Structures are given as structure tokens and as C-alpha cells.
Amino acid sequence: MLSYRHSFHAGNFADVIKHIVLIEILEHLLSKDKALHYIDTHAGAGMFDLTGEHSLKLQEFRDGVGRLVPEDWPELATYFSIIHAHNAQADLAGYPGSPMIARSLLRRHDRAWLYELHPQDSLLLTETIGRDRRFRVLQEDGYAGLLGLLPPLTRRGLVLIDPSYEVKSEYSRVVEIVLKSHRKFNTGTYALWYPVVERERVVNLERDFENSGIRNIQRFEICVQPDSKERGMTGAGMIVVNPPWTLMARMSVLLPRLSQTLAQAPETSFKADVLVAQ
Numbered sequence: 253m254l255s256y257r258h259s260f261h262a263g264n265f266a267d268v269i270k271h272i273v274l275i276e277i278l279e280h281l282l283s284k285d286k287a288l289h290y291i292d293t294h295a296g297a298g299m300f301d302l303t304g305e306h307s308l309k310l311q312e313f314r315d316g317v318g319r320l321v322p323e324d325w326p327e328l329a330t331y332f333s334i335i336h337a338h339n340a341q342a343d344l345a346g347y348p349g350s351p352m353i354a355r356s357l358l359r360r361h362d363r364a365w366l367y368e369l370h371p372q373d374s375l376l377l378t379e380t381i382g383r384d385r386r387f388r389v390l391q392e393d394g395y396a397g398l399l400g401l402l403p404p405l406t407r408r409g410l411v412l413i414d415p416s417y418e419v420k421s422e423y424s425r426v427v428e429i430v431l432k433s434h435r436k437f438n439t440g441t442y443a444l445w446y447p448v449v450e451r452e453r454v455v456n457l458e459r460d461f462e463n464s465g466i467r468n469i470q471r472f473e474i475c476v477q478p479d480s481k482e483r484g485m486t487g488a489g490m491i492v493v494n495p496p497w498t499l500m501a502r503m504s505v506l507l508p509r510l511s512q513t514l515a516q517a518p519e520t521s522f523k524a525d526v527l528v529a530q
């Protein structure tokens with residue numbers, strides 16, 4: 253079942269936290285010379301038109317990236333420079349997804365694998381990436397693809413796992429895939445995005461990671477509304493295995509302000525905590 257299209261949601265508050273964490277991790281890993289392998293198991297279309305029909309239908313970006321004034325966030329200079337580089341005008345007309353963020357930061361000797369199953373999004377991604385020999389776009393299952401790539405030859409790798417959680421089994425599937433991947437490559441960095449739709453699912457996800465036997469796991473989350481039993485996403489987070497040592501300090505400063513700036517209700521919250529110590 254592939255009904256989800258990220259173009260309806262691009263640039264929303266959940267993308268903001270995901271892409272900020274992604275950039276923080278990439279910048280740290282790229283400060284060392286040795287080649288990095290970037291694997292995006294759910295890559296999406298790459299670039300999103302915020303003036304297009306899909307984006308304008310829900311206009312979620314207005315309560316996400318649209319709320320952030322670059323001058324107020326010098327700490328997010330890289331994030332804004334990547335967005336700026338993908339917009340011809342000063343207006344926010346396009347929003348770069350995770351593949352384009354990686355493409356902006358990776359160096360000549362780094363390599364990337366982008367998995368996208370949706371035929372249209374996969375085609376769009378292929379066109380957007382164009383002729384870039386560092387990148388491979390594959391219209392294949394990202395979970396199976398990931399396991400086949402590990403461990404990378406260079407033993408330096410970042411894996412972004414960003415499913416849409418359309419089916420509830422995805423919550424257990426992501427834990428299983430991180431466990432299997434970690435067995436093959438235990439020094440890799442794994443960044444898993446999750447939505448807060450039903451709090452119980454997130455609590456179970458946390459518990460599964462805490463009981464996984466994997467060490468060194470951190471979690472970063474913002475909630476722009478209080479938890480609710482109604483339908484709809486009230487928050488989003490990233491679970492990071494083997495995070496850069498700098499990440500906790502950086503996110504602990506950013507998250508309180510971000511959760512306030514992106515608030516959709518008077519009561520908001522954030523989490524920056526260690527799920528499993530080193």
C-alpha cells in the first residue's frame with residue numbers, strides 16, 4: 253500500500269526537527285576526512301514544491317519551516333543555507349527533502365543510496381538527483397536494501413529511516429530493522445523518525461529500544477500540541493543510535509525554543525534524553 257505522498261506534508265514541524273537532527277549528524281560525521289556512506293531507506297521525492305497543489309491543500313509548511321525566521325536562528329545557518337540554495341527567490345517556494353540535504357553536504361568521496369518505492373516519487377527523485385555519480389536512486393524496499401549494504405566498506409555510515417507509519421506494524425518493523433542492521437554494523441549511526449499520534453505507540457517504541465540490547469541511544473522530540481486520543485500528529489521525534497557526542501548538547505539548546513516557536517497550542521513540550529547509555 254503506497255498511498256502516502258510526502259508532498260502534502262513537506263516542511264511541516266515534523267520535517268523541521270527531522271532535518272535539523274539530520275544536518276547536525278551529517279555535519280559532525282563529515283568533519284572527519286574518511287568517506288561516509290549515507291543510506292536513506294525512505295527517501296521521498298527529494299524536492300517539494302510548496303506552491304503546488306499538494307502543499308497548498310494542507311499548507312502544513314506554514315506551521316513548520318514557515319514559522320522560522322532565519323535571522324533568529326544563527327545556530328541553524330546550514331539548514332537555512334540549504335533551503336536558500338534550493339529557492340531562486342527569497343520566497344519559500346521549494347523545500348529540500350532528506351536526499352537534497354545530504355546532497356548539499358556530502359563530499360566528492362562520499363556515497364549515498366536512496367530508496368523510494370512510490371513510482372512517481374521515485375521518478376521525481378531520479379530527475380532531481382540527476383547525474384550525480386555519488387548517488388544511487390533505487391525503486392526498491394529500503395529495509396531489504398539497507399541490510400544488503402551493511403557494513404559499508406569504509407565502516408563509516410549514517411542511515412536515515414523515515415517511514416510514514418501508515419500501517420501500525422511499522423512501529424515494530426523499524427525496531428527489528430535497526431536490530432538486524434546493528435548486528436551487521438554496530439558502529440553505524442542510525443536516525444529513526446517517528447510521529448506522536450498515539451502516545452502509547454511511542455512508549456512501546458522507546459521500551460523496545462531500551463530492551464534491544466543496543467547501547468548508546470538518544471531521543472529528541474517536540475510536541476506542538478498536548479498528547480491526544482483524537483486523530484492527528486501532535487508531535488514528532490528522532491531516535492538516534494550512536495549519535496555524535498555533540499548532538500545532545502546542541503539539541504538541548506534548540507528544542508525548548510523550537511517547541512515554542514512551532515507551538516499549535518498553549519501547552520507544548522520537548523524531550524532530549526538518553527534512552528540507553530553508552
Ligand SMILES: C[S@@+](CC[C@H](N)C(=O)[O-])C[C@H]1O[C@@H](n2cnc3c(N)ncnc32)[C@H](O)[C@@H]1O
Nearest residue numbers: 258294295296349350367368369370393394414
Ligand atoms: C516520510 S516520506 C520520506 C521523506 C523524506 N525522507 C524526507 O525527509 O524528505 C516516506 C517515503 O517512504 C516511501 N516508502 C514507503 N515504504 C517504503 C519502503 N519499504 N521502501 C522505500 N520507500 C518506501 C513512501 O513512498 C514515502 O515517499
